[in-house]
Amino acid sequence: MRTRRLLPLLALVLVSGCAQLAYYGQAANGQFTLLDRAHPIDDWLADPHADAGLKAKLKSTKQMRRFAVTDLGLPDNRSYTEYADLQRPFALWNVVAAPALSLEPKQWCFPIAGCVNYRGYFSKEAAQKFAAEMRQQGYDVQVSGVPAYSTLGWFNDPLLSTFIKYPDGELARLIFHELAHQTVYAKDDTQFNESYATTVEQAGVERWLQAAGDPKMRAAYVQFEGRKQEFLALLLKYREQLASNYASDLSDAQKLQKKAEIFVALQEDYQRLKASWGGYTGYDRWFAEPLSNAHLALVATYYDLVPGFKALLAQQQTLPKFYAAVARLAALSKEERHRQLDELAKGAIP
Secondary structure (H helix, E strand, O other), rough: OHHHHHHHHHHHHHHOOHHHHHHHHHHHHHHHHHHOEEEEEHHHHHHHOOOHHHHHHHHHHHHHHHHHHHHHOOOOOOOEEEEEEOOOOOEEEEEEEEEEOOOOOOEEEEEEEEEEEEEEEEHHHHHHHHHHHHHHOOEEEEEEOOOOOOOOOOOOOOOEOOOOOOOOOHHHHHEEEEEEEOOOOOOOOHHHHHHHHHHHHHHHHHHHHHHHOOOHHHHHHHHHHHHHHHHHHHHHHHHHHHHHHHOOOOOHHHHHHHHHHHHHHHHHHHHHHHHHHOOOOOOOOHHHHOOHHHHHHHHHHHHOOHHHHHHHHHHHOHHHHHHHHHHHHHOOOHHHHHHHHHHHHHHOOO
């Protein structure tokens, strides 16, 4: 089964031109290696040498996976029924690029996934090499580690060592998010896809915590979600300042100077926010590279359309009906589906 499902990736390698050959080759090899490391959860639980903490987490994920099917209506397949120890900190590394005076991310287009605002590599070194090439072309660039991703149902996505140690609320959130990508996917519309999956994750975790969480778990997730929302608000505040700067009548040199000042202010504001959290370091890695437009280019991708999706969920009342309604939106043109979601967010569509 795995070999058969790898055929589309291998075919892409064979038909691609030289410019894409190496990229598709690393993608096929990386995906195959990841799947080859995956083994059924029950095998890990039966292994007397497996870590006890890992076994406890795997038992929890079995409950989350069943809840995803029975209570959230998410796909009942083999995704997240296996576990792979990758022996590296991230599943892959994404490269995001944006012009020096714009927050509009560069897009790359692929035969299966369509056009997306990032380029993924299974090797950090390969990602950094490509990032250097983009910087030489004048782009602002960010390389960021990604703990999980969805293959949109082409493969049985396994649980990974890169996120298995997350607190249970965060772990459930990630599983529900990635499974949502298998239910509906609009080609060439990252904002739609990610905002939809974010809506499903939020609704799913709320239901799961009510059904299976204890007070300590709920409190931990409320704290996690609160910090995330505060950090997001911080980024959106400075993203708006950058957008205003780039749209102004200043000269390019003045815009670049103002840009540098905005990023300094963002760093300082983050330190104050971090102090209010008691020194929590969960977002420090976001600042691992010098700040640039690429850091903020995708901030709105996961959240801008969420209000419309939440209104649609309230309108449809049940998740299965919601998924069907989202699928109908995905069949529309990008402009029309975004227009309808904006109208839903405003309450204009009853």
